[in-house]
Amino acid sequence: MPTARRLAHQFLDRRGLTTIFGNPGSNELPFLAELPEHFRYVLGLHEGVVVGMADGYAQATGRPVLVNLHAAAGSGNAMGALTNAVHSRTPLVLTAGQQVRTAIGLEAMLANTDATQLMRPLVGWSGEPSCAADVPRSLAQAVFEAELNRRPSYLSVPYDDWAAELAENPVLDRQVRAGLAPTEAQLDDLVATVAAAKNPALVLGGDIDAGGLFDRAVALAEHLDLPTWVAPSPHRLPFPNRHRLFRGVLPAGIAPVSAALTGHDVVLVLGAPVFRYHQHVPGRFLPAGTRLIQVTDDFGAAARAPMGEALVADPAPVIEALLQHIPARAAQRGYVETPEPRTGETALHPEQVFAALRDTQAADTRYVVESTSTNSAWWRQMDLRREGSYFFPAAGGLGFGLPAAVGVALGDPDRPVVGVIGDGSANYGITALWSAAHYRVPVTFVILRNGVYGALRWFGELLGTPDVPGTEIPGLDFTAIAAGYGVEATTVADEDHLRTQLKTTPDGPRLIQVDTEPTTPE
Known part of the structure; x- marks a missing residue:
């Protein structure tokens, strides 16, 4: 008879969930064993990066994707990134390993003692199979819940369940479709x-x-x-x-x-x-x-x-x-020209960077943006006319930009991908550089380095608290960090050098660090 693991793999295969984003621990190994050869496992070095990559991948493809997390600790590490996926309504199917059933009540190491409650209220559905025989049905429910609700779902599975032998299961052939039409x-x-x-x-x-x-x-x-x-x-x-x-x-x-x-x-x-x-x-x-x-x-x-x-x-x-x-009305068609970019005095103004991107990158480029303090400059200079051109952390949770750019590029390799990331944001998902290098993902990371948390400074003015500590982050060198992860990197100091770099097309990931003047979102 087939094992629960084999039935789960067959169900995932039939639903097209053959790409798995994960960072495995001991509890997850029994599920990952004997994966079909055509499945693809994408490794991230931190669970927040894993979810960020999966979020970008699912948004680029428009399809659900499977995420494999490690027990309670790994699930907890993923929760910051999960907030973005919730608010972007990304159908992630999160699975996590659980201790063997007899050890859960003992609160043994790596036991998730209340697994169904851990990820609530973020996920739309959270469950744990009542017994090994319920594993295939529970996995199917997790997938269908994510698809129907367009919200992440979460399934915890005791790792001794995967080897249990089960009868052939009719859940393999189930179809669930939404049809929400107005009258x-x-x-x-x-x-x-x-x-x-x-x-x-x-x-x-x-x-x-x-x-x-x-x-x-x-x-x-x-x-x-x-x-x-x-x-x-x-x-x-x-x-x-x-x-x-x-x-x-x-x-x-x-x-x-x-x-x-x-x-x-x-x-x-x-x-x-x-x-x-x-x-x-x-x-x-x-x-x-x-x-x-x-x-x-x-x-x-x-x-x-x-x-x-x-x-x-x-x-x-x-x-x-x-x-x-409704009959057509005379409309204002066509497009308006972009204004001349503002220039910086001691470094490049972000508008100069965005104008360079606009002028050098292909019209179908997908941009993953995580630089909150430059929002105003971004919309003044960019000219985006294609669907799927812009992705931003939906809940404002930092750490989205680098991993999501990797995920978007993996999900749609036919369109160029540029990640525009602030130096404050980049640190939250920095290990995504390793995944980009390891899988040779053709993505360009543009790091805007201004040495401050610009959005916080702006909020300090709004709230009447301009003198709070912790808003400066000097001394960061992302070219050195990128080199350590295996990503080609360079620093540019002027607009001509930036445009020259952006016109090149590497066959793998690259990082361009640009010093910019601090700006505010509005």
Whole structure:
């Protein structure tokens, strides 16, 4: 009879989960034994990096991915990175080894005494098989929960279960599909509301890009001549940022959002929460006389919103209904030119770096960005017109950038990948450089070195606490660190040298360290 391990491998194979990101410990070895030859195991040197790589990979491919963590300690190490995957709605399937069943109650070394509670409330589902015979079904549930809820799931498995011999299991052939479509009456009502609006506006969220609706969202905005914003704190870019209809990223405060939307009688929000605020700037949630309609397939986002109406549905049929049933209006089409980049006095201004990237990199480049203090400079200089061009830590958890860039490049080797990482952020996921070198991942890391936590300094001013310690990080040399991990690295001091370096195309990973002047997010 087949073992639980063999049935698990067969199920994963049939579901296409043949790439495993992990950092193994003793409890995980029985699961990893006898992996089919066509499975790929991607090793990370820290569990936070493992989850970050898997997050980037799953977002680039649009498919679930398996993550293998080590017991309670390894799962704990992954939780910071897991917050980003939760808020980007990435369908990660997290598995972790557990002590043998007879040792759990004794709290033996490496026993996770309350495994199902450890990762809550982050994950959408957490479980542990009731017995060895329940392993295949539990694994299937973890996969289906991640797919259906678009949220990480977590499964702890006692390692003596894997060798148990089981009967052939019907779970291998199971199929679970989602079909969340709006009714005709709901579509008719929404179409009538938008058609009757005197000054409607569109707000798009990261789910539009993640759901493959980037081009259709552009078509909708152009068809109805809708001024278009991106929802606050975006982890993906759902609309070209130089398009004539683009009005920018909404600010992440209550009052500033309301001010930005003033004058619009109907605001249609597709694929986003309303809203992911950050800075506490209280005020009216919406301007007087503004009706907000949110369309999302995220039940939680719809339920917790403080204002407006929500339709829980896939945004795709809503977009198509609006395109089909409302006559086209004369629209502002085309793209606006980028302004001249600001220049630095003692080092390069971040805008000079981003202008160099814009001018030298291919139009289909995917950018993984983790440099919060340069957000304003980024959007002023970049010109992103393709789906899947922008990835950002969705929960603001540092350590996303380096590993996610590796994962994105592994997930889609046909598009160039550039990681734009601040010197503060880079330290949280630095061991991703080893994985990039070991697997010869063709990714370019651009490290912006300004010697400070720029976003913290900005927040210090906002909060009236400008004199707090711990905001300076001098003396870091990422070229030396990269060389130690096996990544080709260089430091550039001027714009011409930077552009020369960026025009080269290495066959593996490379790191470019650029000294830049400190800036603020806004």
